[in-house]
Structure formats: structure tokens, C-alpha cells
Amino acid sequence: MQLQPGLPEEVGMSTARVSLVNELAESMVVDHITSAEVIVAARRGVIVTHQAYGHLTPNPVSPVLDELALFPLCSITKVFTATCIMMLVEQGVIGLNRPVMDYIPEFKGKGKEDIRIYHLLTHTSGIRDEDLSTYIDQNHSSISIPPRDENQDEYIHTRLNLGYEVPLWRKPGEVMSYWGYGYELLGEIIRRVSGISYPQFVQKYIFEPLGMKDSFFNVPHAERYRIVKRSPNDPCAEWIETESSINSVSAAGGIYSTAMDLCIFAQMFLNKGIYNGQRVLSPISVIEMTKNHIPGVASEYRDETFPEAYWGYGWGINGTKKDGGDLFSPQAYSHWGAAGVFVAVDPVYDIAIIHFTVERDLQKPFKNMYTDYINNAVLAAIEEL
Incomplete structure (x- = not known):
């Protein structure tokens, strides 16, 4: 379809x-x-x-925003990374139950042989972002960075090497702790196994087959006029519009895209892995990516506690969380991106919703209010099930 x-x-x-x-x-x-x-x-x-x-910008004479505006997808990029991993699983060249160390031997340390690929996909590796930051701060001057391969980005290469030996916080699988570096590891696995860079893999096997012509890593200079701008006081403004962000090839958050391109990606999932005659994933992979793989595992995020974290491969699963709206079915799946972007897919109601905003600090939990309101109103417009 x-x-x-x-x-x-x-x-x-x-x-x-x-x-x-x-x-x-x-x-x-x-x-x-x-x-x-x-x-x-x-x-x-x-x-x-x-x-x-x-x-498009906060300037008084700014152009009016149009539908082709480019927004940073930030963490929604992780769903694309998970999709690439599943493609390699389908090709029989990696296994979700294999240790990360099988593909990245440098990722070593006590107990880390038990961290599997699926732990990275579900944020249950037993390593936290705050522990990684502390480890890098304390050890960066003593860590030797080897020469990088030609198909690896210099910044990503350095960041990966600085964090390879970070110690465990908990046993893998015990608790969910959202971990961006884990997706950088997945991007590195994609690069090493496929033989091409992570952004090249996404371009070749997702963007091009799906016709996502308005989606980019390292946004070309000719397209940068389309990037939505923030005021200096807006959340994330200090980094999200910097050259390093716009040039990013991060597997955890580097994509810039339009709302329609992201909707095409979402529709591919509703279509069980195919869009416009191009099969990206098998129907079985779509089922596996969009079901809860961590039953009984709890999580805390920002000001919320989730006794049941509900997470698939890349996607957050709605379950009982009411994440992004009150009217989604338990089978809905979604993902947020920093500073106000959101994608949701509900296979029960056969609907995809994309909501892009520039988030502002209103002293309110933005992500738990206004996008919820939009999604509730869209779902309430359904009259025939």
C-alpha cells in the first residue's frame, strides 16, 4: 500500500x-x-x-513553515538502526542472541560477554549513559585511539573507542536504561559486517528503496535552508543546530527528515515490511520488532517510572504505558526524538501519526501533554473500526 x-x-x-x-x-x-x-x-x-x-526560524521576517521543512529526528534514528540490524539478521550474517563481543572484540570487561545484540536493541545491556559519561571523563586521557577505517566517521570512531571498556552497572536484562551509546555500537556492527559505512547502509537499503528523498545524514549544504531553527532558549538549541549535529552520522540520532518521509517509513511497518513494491523487511521481522521483548522489566525515564517498560527492537511498545496518547491500542508502537518529534504506528487501527514540533521550555512536561493531545484527537476522528 x-x-x-x-x-x-x-x-x-x-x-x-x-x-x-x-x-x-x-x-x-x-x-x-x-x-x-x-x-x-x-x-x-x-x-x-x-x-x-x-x-522556519524565530526571526520576525522568517519564511512561513511548509511541509518540506527538515527536522532532526534525533533518537527516532534508532528505529532505522534497528531495522538495519534486522536486515542483517535476515541475511544470516548476525544473530540477535550473539554476544556483542563476537562483532566488536574491543567491547570487553567483566560480565560483558553476556551482553547480546538484543540487549542493545532493548536498552537492557546493564550499562547507563551516566556511567559511560563518568568513565570517559575519568579515563579519556589514558585511552589510546587506534587509526580508523576509511568508512568510519572520525568522531564516532573516537567516541566508540573511549567507551568500549565501560563497566557494567547491572546484569544484562535486569532493568531497562535508555542507552544511546548502545545504538552507536549497533551502527558499528552494521559497518563491520556489511563492509560499508552505517549511513551508506541506511541510504542504500532504506532511504532509496522507500523513496525517502528528503532524509539525510550530514545534511547537504544545498538543503540546509530547509532546517527548522530554534530560539537560543529552546531545549537542545545549544547543540541541535550546531555544525556537528547537522553533519552527524550517528546511529543513535543523526537523521534529518521531513514528516512525510517518516510517514513513509511508518507505513512500511504497517505494510508488514514492504512499500511501493520494495520489500525492506520480512513480515516476521516486523512482528518481532514491534512486540514486547522485555516482559517484567522496569524502567525510569525523566520524571516517570514504568513498572513494565515494554520495548521491542528499536520501537517502544505501548502496552499499558499510554506513551504519546491515551487512545492508542496496547499493540501500538512509537518513538520520541529530542526537542519535540514523535512517530506512532497503531496496527490495530491501521494508522500512522507523525508530529514534529520545536519543543519549548514551558515548565511543563511537553512530551506528555501536547503531542498526547494531538494523537488523541487524531484517533478520536476514527469512526469505523
Whole structure:
């Protein structure tokens, strides 16, 4: 099924209620909740809304935002990385139950032989971001960085080598702790096993087959005018629009994209791994990526505690979390990105929702409010199940 514009009634939705979604999204800009916003919702392959509100930059004479604006996907990149890993699993060249050390021997230390590929995918490696930062701060001057391969980015190469010997915090599989470096390790595995760089792999096997022509690592200079800008006081503004961020090839957060391109990626999952005649994943891999692989494992994130963390391979699984909205089915899966981007897929209701914003510090839990409101309004527009 290929995405195409259509009327909400064609797919059992209400035009009047979709109009309310658009009004709600526009009000977020009018009320200064965000300065820039793009929303896409597609049900059964029909795009029922694709709207942009606000301005490209915070300057008073800024161009009006359009649907082709580029937003940093940040951590949503991790779902692309997980997809690449599953492709290599399908090819029979890596195994999810194999130790990370099988592919990266430098990743060593007491107990780390028990960290498997699936632990990295589900953030259950037993290593925390704060411990990695402390380890690098304390040891960076004594760690020798070997020469890098030609197909590896210098910054990623250095960061990986600085963290290879970080010690465990807990036994693998005991608790979920969101760990970006774990996805950098997955990107390195993709590079070593495939023989091409991680961004080249994504470009060749995801962007190109799916027709995602507006998605980039290391955004070309000719396309940078499309990148949405933040005010200096906005969350993440100090790093998200720097040259290092725009040039990033990080497997944990380097992609810049449009809302429609991300919707194509989401629709591929709704289509059980195929889009526009191009198969990216097998249906079985889609099932495996989008089910809970850590039953009984708890997690804490920001100001929330999740007795059941619910995580698949790359995707967060809704379960009982109500993550991103109150009306999603337990089978829905989603992912946030820093500073206000979100993608959700609900196979029960056959719908994909993309909500891009510039997050602002309103002394409120942005990610647990306004995107929830948008998603609830979209789901409430469904009248036929």
C-alpha cells in the first residue's frame, strides 16, 4: 500500500474531526507552545491530514513553515538502526542472541560477554549513559585511539573507542536504561559486517528503496535552508543546530527528515515490511520488532517510572504505558526524538501519526501533554473500526 491523499471518510474517519485536529495543531503555534509544527496522519494508506504551521526560524521576517521543512529526528534514528540490524539478521550474517563481543572484540570487561545484540536493541545491556559519561571523563586521557577505517566517521570512531571498556552497572536484562551509546555500537556492527559505512547502509537499503528523498545524514549544504531553527532558549538549541549535529552520522540520532518521509517509513511497518513494491523487511521481522521483548522489566525515564517498560527492537511498545496518547491500542508502537518529534504506528487501527514540533521550555512536561493531545484527537476522528 502506497500513501496517497484522500478524504477521511474513505478510511472510516470524520472530516469534521480531522479539521479539529488541524485547529488544535494550529492553536499550538498561536499560543506559543511551539514555533514550528508539521503533522501527518494516514489511515489505511490514505493521508487524511498533512499540515505545517508556524515559521522556519524565530526571526520576525522568517519564511512561513511548509511541509518540506527538515527536522532532526534525533533518537527516532534508532528505529532505522534497528531495522538495519534486522536486515542483517535476515541475511544470516548476525544473530540477535550473539554476544556483542563476537562483532566488536574491543567491547570487553567483566560480565560483558553476556551482553547480546538484543540487549542493545532493548536498552537492557546493564550499562547507563551516566556511567559511560563518568568513565570517559575519568579515563579519556589514558585511552589510546587506534587509526580508523576509511568508512568510519572520525568522531564516532573516537567516541566508540573511549567507551568500549565501560563497566557494567547491572546484569544484562535486569532493568531497562535508555542507552544511546548502545545504538552507536549497533551502527558499528552494521559497518563491520556489511563492509560499508552505517549511513551508506541506511541510504542504500532504506532511504532509496522507500523513496525517502528528503532524509539525510550530514545534511547537504544545498538543503540546509530547509532546517527548522530554534530560539537560543529552546531545549537542545545549544547543540541541535550546531555544525556537528547537522553533519552527524550517528546511529543513535543523526537523521534529518521531513514528516512525510517518516510517514513513509511508518507505513512500511504497517505494510508488514514492504512499500511501493520494495520489500525492506520480512513480515516476521516486523512482528518481532514491534512486540514486547522485555516482559517484567522496569524502567525510569525523566520524571516517570514504568513498572513494565515494554520495548521491542528499536520501537517502544505501548502496552499499558499510554506513551504519546491515551487512545492508542496496547499493540501500538512509537518513538520520541529530542526537542519535540514523535512517530506512532497503531496496527490495530491501521494508522500512522507523525508530529514534529520545536519543543519549548514551558515548565511543563511537553512530551506528555501536547503531542498526547494531538494523537488523541487524531484517533478520536476514527469512526469505523
